[in-house]
């Protein structure tokens with residue numbers, strides 16, 4: 001069963017809970033997706049969730065469905081919360097709610113998602129399946145000097161596929177937590193995924209992945225079906 005872990009491999013004493021995600025938080029990814037399906041922009045962040053069963057350890061193999069069309073990579077910075085946030089308007093309070101940071105894949109069944117978007121339906125079938133959120137361990141927030149300048153990347157079969165920096169987020173980490181907390185309460189142990197930069201594409205059985213975040217994480221894993 002999934003448990004939050006620290007960089008040394010120890011269990012973090014916070015419950016595993018839901019994953020709250022934001023879509024369209026990097027302009028270069030919005031541009032690449034508009035080639036497939038242009039949807040109207042809204043002033044508020046696009047939010048969706050992944051359930052507890054989506055979580056699994058990124059360090060182990062990444063299992064993707066083999067009967068549901070293309071499964072795309074979306075590498076994202078992840079935030080682990082140690083405090084509850086409900087209708088929070090205080091940036092300091094939001095920042096203090098962060099236990100630490102990690103890196104995750106928001107696995108997305110893209111063929112299914114495009115059909116759902118066209119029909120105006122919710123995205124859960126494409127985003128919330130079991131194992132759809134492989135995630136690293138977490139490094140404490142105190143190890144990050146600035147939340148708004150964190151490099152992260154994904155290599156597939158030794159070539160770079162996605163490269164991002166949190167400075168390019170349209171809604172930054174602290175502001176995002178506050179906005180999310182006005183849509184629904186964020187609980188202790190919740191994980192927040194902060195959006196993906198451009199470079200999404202299909203993962204295939206046997207692909208080797210290398211996921212990096214600043215000097216904190218450098219994880220190698222493999223895709224299986």
Ligand code: ZN
Nearest residue numbers: 074106195196
């Ligand atoms: Zn995503």
